[in-house]
Amino acid sequence: MSFTVFATAIISAMLINNVILMQFLGICPFLGVSKKSSSAIGMSAAVLFVMVIASAVTYTIYDLVLFPFDIPYISTIAFILVIASLVQFVEMVIKKFSKPLYKSLGIYLPLITTNCAILGVSEGNITGIWTETTPYWEGLFTAVSVSIGTGLGFGLIIFAFSSIREKLDGSNVPAAWKGVPISLVVAGIMSLAFLGLAGII
Amino acid sequence: MDNILVPVLVIGSLVFMYILSYMLNKKTPIPEECLEAVDRTKCESCHSFTCTYKGEE
Amino acid sequence: MSKKENFLKGFFKENPIFVFLLGMCPALAVTATFETSLGMGLLVVLVLTGSNIVVSLVKNYIPDQVRTPSYIVIIATFVTVVKMLTFAYAIDLYDALGVFLPLIVVNCLILGRAEAFASKNNVIDSAIDGIGMGLGFTFALVVIGVFREFLATGGIMWGVYLPFFVDAPIHLFTLDWIINLFADGFVIADYGLAVFSLPPGAFIALGIILASFQFKRSRQLKKEEDEKKRFIEEKKKIAMEKKKAKALAAAKLVKAGE
Numbered sequence: 001m002s003f004t005v006f007a008t009a010i011i012s013a014m015l016i017n018n019v020i021l022m023q024f025l026g027i028c029p030f031l032g033v034s035k036k037s038s039s040a041i042g043m044s045a046a047v048l049f050v051m052v053i054a055s056a057v058t059y060t061i062y063d064l065v066l067f068p069f070d071i072p073y074i075s076t077i078a079f080i081l082v083i084a085s086l087v088q089f090v091e092m093v094i095k096k097f098s099k100p101l102y103k104s105l106g107i108y109l110p111l112i113t114t115n116c117a118i119l120g121v122s123e124g125n126i127t128g129i130w131t132e133t134t135p136y137w138e139g140l141f142t143a144v145s146v147s148i149g150t151g152l153g154f155g156l157i158i159f160a161f162s163s164i165r166e167k168l169d170g171s172n173v174p175a176a177w178k179g180v181p182i183s184l185v186v187a188g189i190m191s192l193a194f195l196g197l198a199g200i201i
Numbered sequence: 202m203d204n205i206l207v208p209v210l211v212i213g214s215l216v217f218m219y220i221l222s223y224m225l226n227k228k229t230p231i232p233e234e235c236l237e238a239v240d241r242t243k244c245e246s247c248h249s250f251t252c253t254y255k256g257e258e
Numbered sequence: 259m260s261k262k263e264n265f266l267k268g269f270f271k272e273n274p275i276f277v278f279l280l281g282m283c284p285a286l287a288v289t290a291t292f293e294t295s296l297g298m299g300l301l302v303v304l305v306l307t308g309s310n311i312v313v314s315l316v317k318n319y320i321p322d323q324v325r326t327p328s329y330i331v332i333i334a335t336f337v338t339v340v341k342m343l344t345f346a347y348a349i350d351l352y353d354a355l356g357v358f359l360p361l362i363v364v365n366c367l368i369l370g371r372a373e374a375f376a377s378k379n380n381v382i383d384s385a386i387d388g389i390g391m392g393l394g395f396t397f398a399l400v401v402i403g404v405f406r407e408f409l410a411t412g413g414i415m416w417g418v419y420l421p422f423f424v425d426a427p428i429h430l431f432t433l434d435w436i437i438n439l440f441a442d443g444f445v446i447a448d449y450g451l452a453v454f455s456l457p458p459g460a461f462i463a464l465g466i467i468l469a470s471f472q473f474k475r476s477r478q479l480k481k482e483e484d485e486k487k488r489f490i491e492e493k494k495k496i497a498m499e500k501k502k503a504k505a506l507a508a509a510k511l512v513k514a515g516e
Contacts, residue, residue, distance in 0.1 A: 022457050024287035028366065031282065071208045076341065076360040077334040078215055084330060085219040092226040099232045107239045113330075116283045116361050123357045176473035180279060181465045188461030195458060219327050227323060 006145045008201060013149030016198055019117050020157045021191040026117035030158060031183055039108075040162040041155070046108040048151030050090065051118050054083050055147035056140060058122040059129075063136050079122050084113045121150050161187070265386050268394025275398035276471050280367040284358050285399060286460040290410075292430075293419040295403030297351045298358070299396025301340050303389060306368050308336040310388035313376040329372045330363070337362045351419040367395060406463050410455040412446030 019025045029043055058079050066072050091109040094102045112118060125143040164186055173182050231239060274280045284302075289295040312332050320328050341359050344352045352359065362368065371391055376384040407414055413432030417424040437444045453459045 024283050024460065027282040027286060031279065065211065069207045071211065073342065074208050074212060074338065076338050076363060077212055080330060080334050080363050081215040081219050085222040088222040088226040092222065092229050095229045095231065102232060103235050103238060107235060116364050119364050120357050120361055123360050127357065175476050177469045181469035181472060184461045184465030184468065188458045188465060191458040191461055195456065216331060220324050223324065223327055
């Protein structure tokens, strides 16, 4: 549990293995929500928040419940249920206690249950970080660091893309490429740029 | 018998938790000034099938 | 809607990927080769059909408030079954799909079909809808997969991830032999556009395919519009002629009256 682990996890999850451009998780909000910068920020804040809590909870459940009882095969069902109830719970709490927070962040929460990025990170933590011998706290620390990095990477790309989108709307695109196709090509070029970051660690 | 009981219990408790939080969330009313924003965001995502927003755009 | 229409609508008219843009994550992530895309598509067919059947069977017993939660549990159960089957019979495919196998749970397509179709229709229609939509999804994935693998390696392989029907991996199709008619020892894989097997290639390939679909659709729309315009013009012309004729007749009548 050290700063090096934290920094490495953040940089590698945010820039090198970017969730959207390299792992293709969360394409839906990437293409759908990122039309306005304000909603892009709200969405990515909500994703970051839920992602961190969800990966901590799912890692804990896997390490302390599913593995000791020898039932790791139900992990998919367990994880989706945990994430779904977590989202509902967080939404309820925000709705009840903070109206401004709900208005800026909470309205994106219902969309998050079916966001592949959250479940993808939780499953990735188990296949990538968890081993039988890793101490619980160490593994949890790495998992949380990776999820913070992933959430930040998600926010970075969504925000950058929403800015590009605003420019793109004003430009003269051929009719066949209008909308999603040109967005995908732009994403491909961004991804090409991020491919160059491989190997900085 | 024992190895069937545990997964059923775990899944059952998780389902119960989900339904509980779902119900609690449903019962908490949405603040009125956010109603339109909620509908709008529903439509912005993934061609959602729960879209009810009938505004412009 | 007849049963045949119900089955066929998933391929072109309501194709989940090309028309509705549902399930884009797997469409980009697992389509590096033809085989992984076919495998993913078939797994989605299994899950979608199973969940559609079960949802339409239990639709009358589920209270309205807990509909979505129960659908999620049903879908997750089927995904777990499919995951185990893949692990048992095609371990290479299991490794290649990686995290995207459990992620079938959150594929918008499956929950969307459960909510929009299976919860309102009977079992047989729902099963047909599941198979048709799933095969439409598979079709889209295979189109992308063939496009990408062909550009990246110059051929299509079979038997690497899906070890069925053959003992060792074989080329289903390759450009090598055509070029080897003119030159010796040419390996086209060395000259492939490797970027199409990497993440950027996925985005660009899907962009190109979607653009070609949009091009076709915009052509069709334009044609229809032109036809409509011509139709309206013709009607106008006919109406004008009629009016003229009427006026002429009236004039004649007036003349005759005089």
